[in-house]
Amino acid sequence: MHGVLKVKTSEEKARELKLKELEKIKEYQRITTKFNEFRSQEDEFYEEKSLDESKIVLENNPEYYSIWNYRRSVLEYLEKNREHDEMQTLYKNEMKFIEECIQRFTKSYWIWFHRKWISLKLDKCDWERELKLCSKLLDLDLRNFHCWSYRRFILKHSGIPLTQEFDYTTKKIEQNFSNYSAWHQRSSLLTKIYTEPSELASKLKEELEWVRNAVYTEPKDQSSWVYHKWLTGTLKPIVATTEYKDILKSELGPITELMELEPDCKWPLYISLLLKLEIGEYPKDQLLQDIQLLIKLDPYHINYYKSLENKI
Template structure:
């Protein structure tokens, strides 16, 4: 999981090696048994139990997950809504046990989506609360966030007001970002929600939302200037502005924040890169708004980056040359 240091492995004793070999032998025998049942097209509760024992040991066997789904649909209980509900509720509980062993298993998450979709009476709200607890274990887990988006999409289909669901989810991303501003998955989810949030607001409310976004980004940047997540979200926020004037205004806000950061650490690489990029974008959008002093500052910033970030010296030199030609200044 994110943020967890890998533990050094100690040398196994002879007894532990023997135990490990026996465990491998039992696993191989069980795997062979399940594959033989599948090849023989056995769709019974005994086969279902065998797949369960195997998946408890290895969640990455997508063929076994597929076989398990087929068994479910071939059982007589599948045709009865109440029995299917009970059976799949137990399946959700089973996956909750093994999810803690491998929270990043594609096949397990796919199977959980299928299980929820096959329930006669799915409880989407309960599932949303559950995935919030799972994200508490690993807040940046891609699979958990992807699954959460699926749950939210289902909630929106049955909700009286789908926009209210988006608002609650937007608030959830705010909570996650305030807890960890380096949570890229939360920033990404926020970018998926913001267009819907803005679409349901008046023009004055839209301005307030964007100001709040600007504050959230700046808070993340001040917390960790070298982390890329807030900077990337800032760039995305620029892209969705309605006009070049709005983009220029946001760029000026960004540059003011960068100048404050550089007062604390004048050699901070990421803010310097972002400052140079902001000037280049401003040159593209509104070249007449850049003063001679700002042009000089941009070229000086690129010159400083050559010494701070020598691996990209060619890139900075090329940028300096092109801007110097445009501005008729010595790079």
Template sequence: MHGIKRSRLTPQAAEAKRLKEQSKIESYLGLQQDVLERKRSKDHTIESLEQTTRLLDLNPEFYTIWNFRRNILLSLFPSLSPEEIVSHLTSDLRLTTSYLLVHPKVYWIWNHRKWCLESVPTGPENTQKWKETFWKGELKLVEKMLDADARNFHAWDYRRYVLASLPIQRPLSDELRYTQSKIESNFSNFSAWHCRTKTLLSIWEKEGTDQDEIKRIKDEEFELVTQALWTDPADQSGWLYHRWLIGSEPHLDILEREIKNIKDLYEVEPDSKWCINALAHYTLLLAKQPTATEDNSKKLREEARTLYKRLEDVDEDRKQRYRDMGE
């Protein structure tokens, strides 16, 4: 930091630091060798389980050790009561929780949690109670993770998994409200927008929503995404959601309305590549409308080419791509 004098280590202190780091490395390598040797010899004992914990404490991204840990537990489970199995699974859920707080984007940790939840024993009367307790805890955990980092796509993916696995399904409308709250707190949350598309599709499929109602809902969604586009036209999240709403065969009135809205934004943000890109794409869609005359279609295609030409200057790294699209 500026204004703070750096202190130099004395030769003796530097050597002491080097020896300490060397000792840590040697200790880690020794532990790693021990665990891998246990894995090779299929030593599925409690002691081996404890050694995997020590190694994962140091390196939770070591996926081979997670696999070994599961094999150990699977070897132990047949000799244990359901209650003892649940105790082991609970311990592993606590273990992975502590890891996720420091390493929230390590796939292998999330994957092990799934395995724990799917390994809850079946049969005893308490099974349903155990499952409900576990799954409710998972939903609370993932919401805390998303409160800490709303754009953690690992957590969003895990949330979808948890919601699909809950013993008692939550209303899809609850998830729609949740995604909206995350989007409104940060419009650039791509994962929340993506989750919203999946939720809406699930609602429409489950309820057999007709096209008129879908059109009405999409109109409300256009209002939401338009706020995002005007707030930060440089962020792609809102534009991708907007394109999803438009689809490949949009209603003429919707297409014309959205092109007008984007043209208004383009006047304010003439260098926004996402704005120009959307305008060019939608103009081509308009040219393909069955109601478009040959002359009008030709004019619209020329407008799109001009926009792609503009993109060559605005976004030079993708110049060739825009040339191809403008042909």
């Protein structure tokens, strides 16, 4: 009938989707076949056309890692046969191409590795811009560990103050206490920024106070608790035994309060048990009772909790 809109069935939609996928596969096969033919006919000397041909394949499939290796071989050859300024232009163009790939394929190992390699080839890499690129991507996906890894790479080679990155982790954690990668980044920075034992000890104590905000806000989220555990473990070898025990005892107070507020949450109970084991001044019956309660709250880790009994 005229004027009646025909609605496609799910089978018709699935058939159309499959046909489109087959077309994409055929097109990709055509592209790779063309590239392989080009390589087989290629002279032993590379030219810029080698970059152009390989680029077409990578735009469709950046996981084809051997082609990234091929591009590096091309660039290394050209580096020996071209003027320095000309190569710098090629490297800058390569950075633009990689950025286009990253925006479409944010979690490809090979893209990120290639960007690291190219960035060190530049006379002057704009490291601040690289950080901004990472920040933009992390705003979209806070768990993109490729970005976090690249940020550490940038800090290693750029001379950008570590305190700047430390402030960035504060911002990301305050946005989302569950940002495990930001907590990890923070822990990796602390021991690099504060190298003197007394200075580090002071900062770690300050961090213990700061992390309480996170555990009280999201008591069931493990990331902040893992960071808390790391802080106390890092403190142990740099302060006197008596001072260390006093610090742990001061931590027990607010954690015990949180246990009362969140009786069904395992993390406050678990961390308090670890603190008590470190302090070593609590009755065995009390510790065993804590372990039994942990097993009740978290039966999936029963064997681990039972292993803690050996420390009593």
